[in-house]
Amino acid sequence: MKLIKLTRDYKCEWKSLIGEFEKNNEKLTPLSMKGNANTFEDFLIESNNNSKGINLKDGIVPSDVYFLVDDNSKYLIGAIDIRHYLNKYLLQYGGNIGYGIRASERKKGYATQMLALALEKCKEIGISRVLITCFKSNIASANTIIKNGGILENEVIEDENIKQRYWIQL
Numbered sequence: 001m002k003l004i005k006l007t008r009d010y011k012c013e014w015k016s017l018i019g020e021f022e023k024n025n026e027k028l029t030p031l032s033m034k035g036n037a038n039t040f041e042d043f044l045i046e047s048n049n050n051s052k053g054i055n056l057k058d059g060i061v062p063s064d065v066y067f068l069v070d071d072n073s074k075y076l077i078g079a080i081d082i083r084h085y086l087n088k089y090l091l092q093y094g095g096n097i098g099y100g101i102r103a104s105e106r107k108k109g110y111a112t113q114m115l116a117l118a119l120e121k122c123k124e125i126g127i128s129r130v131l132i133t134c135f136k137s138n139i140a141s142a143n144t145i146i147k148n149g150g151i152l153e154n155e156v157i158e159d160e161n162i163k164q165r166y167w168i169q170l
C-alpha cells in the first residue's frame with residue numbers, strides 16, 4: 001500500500017471515490033478530498049495551493065491530501081489530510097490529521113495502514129508530535145488512532161458531542 005498525490009490521469013478514480021461517499025449520503029472525510037472544487041482540474045489546483053500555503057482562507061493552515069492505493073492499482077481506497085501545524089481551532093478540535101475510507105473498503109485494516117503511512121509523511125515535514133481527534137462515538141476511528149500509538153489526552157465538547165484528543169509521539 002502507498003500514499004499518492006493525484007495527477008491529471010486520476011480523474012475517473014477521484015470521481016468514483018467522491019461518488020461513493022455521496023451515494024451513501026456521507027460527509028466527505030477528509031473534506032479536502034474535494035475541497036471547494038467543483039471539477040477535478042480545480043481540485044488539483046486547490047490541493048497544490050493548500051500544500052504550498054497559497055491563497056489560504058483565514059484560519060486555514062497549509063496541508064497535504066494523500067490518497068491510499070494498492071501498489072499496483074489506481075483504485076483510490078481512501079484519503080488522508082495532513083495539516084502542517086496546529087492553530088487554535090486545530091489544537092482544540094481538529095488535530096493534525098483527518099481521514100476516511102470508502103464505505104465498500106472499510107473493516108479491512110486500511111485506515112490503520114493509511115494512518116501509519118501518513119505518520120511517516122509527518123516525520124518528513126518535521127512534525128514530532130501529532131494530534132488526532134475523533135468523536136467518542138466513532139469507535140473505528142478511535143481504534144485506528146490507538147493502534148498507531150495514540151494516547152488519549154482528554155475529551156472536549158464540540159457541537160454537543162464528545163470529542164477525544166489523542167497524541168502520537170513520532
Ligand SMILES: CC(C)(COP(=O)(O)OP(=O)(O)OC[C@H]1O[C@@H](n2cnc3c(N)ncnc32)[C@H](O)[C@@H]1OP(=O)(O)O)[C@@H](O)C(=O)NCCC(=O)NCCS
Nearest residue numbers: 029099100101106107108109110111112134139140141143
Ligand atoms: C473510521 C474509518 C476511517 C475506519 O476505517 P477502516 O478502514 O474501516 O478501519 P480499520 O479497518 O483500519 O479498523 C480499525 C479498527 O477499528 C475497528 N473497527 C472498524 N470498523 C468498526 C466499527 N464499525 N465498529 C467498531 N470497530 C470498528 C476495527 O476492527 C479495527 O480494530 P481492531 O483491529 O482492534 O479490530 C472509516 O470507518 C471511515 O472512513 N469512516 C467515515 C469517516 C470517519 O469517520 N473518519 C474519521 C474521522 S475522525
